Amino acid sequence: MKMTSSACSKQQNKKKGQMKIQEMAFVLLALVLLAVIAFVFFLRFSQQKIIESAENVKAQTTISLLERVTSLPELECHGKTLCIDSDKAGFFKEQLKTNKNLELLFQGLTNVRIKPIYPSSNDIEIYNKGQGNVSYSTFIDLCKYVSSGTSFNYECSMAMLIARQ
């Protein structure tokens, strides 16, 4: 009789221990799941930030590269940024055919052209030494110096400057 009671108590203790182990396992599982949720959330948040900054860097690289082209004295409009004088561009294109030294101005680029958007017209290819692999483009003003009565003014259209590397 004594033996049976002791065995019973032992079994009870064993069950209690098992229960505690199970409880602990569940607590750990819950903690791990919560940590995973927090980590996934953090990853999504940082991924968004990384994508945003990568796009910003790309846009800045593109614009600084294209600004280099639009700020060439042979092409730029007087007193305007990100603007190309269409008359200067036409003249410069002709000059490039005879004066190979001018090609140094486009070092690192294989193709530079202007695509008028509004009003639309034919593309103006300024420089062409192949098609290149990477294309950079941005919006610019394509202006022409015209006389209006006694004064001269710029008349501008919307255009896209496309450079290939």
Added chain:
Amino acid sequence: MIKMNNKKGQEEMVGFVLIVIMLIAMGLVFMFMIRPKTIVTKDLQTENLLNSMLESTTEGKSVRGMIEDCAINIDCGKTMIEITARLNASLSSSGLVLNRTLNGYSFSATNTPLNISSGLSTLKGNSITALIPLQNSDVTLKFYY
């Protein structure tokens, strides 16, 4: 006695599991609620496009000048037509420059009735935007993607 203890333990376990499930559900709900529904990004390329549009001219007058005139109630109708034509013409090229498939655009200028968009049904979700202040008005261009 042992059976009763066993049952009590089982009930405790069920309660505990319920609490754990509730915590996880709350975590998930919190995660989805906090996630921004739409992303609005300021964009340099969109700013260039807006600048290029403002500087473009019709009959010797720039769009910038037209908007400023409109802000003091001079001929907003023609300004609206000119801006719409330019934005429609640039929408496909803008997609290439901005590296995105664009669904539409919206343009607005404060202190003027100028509020132009390309189809209201598509103007939802993420957008890239640019704002340029003029003398009498602030001009905003948004592209939806």
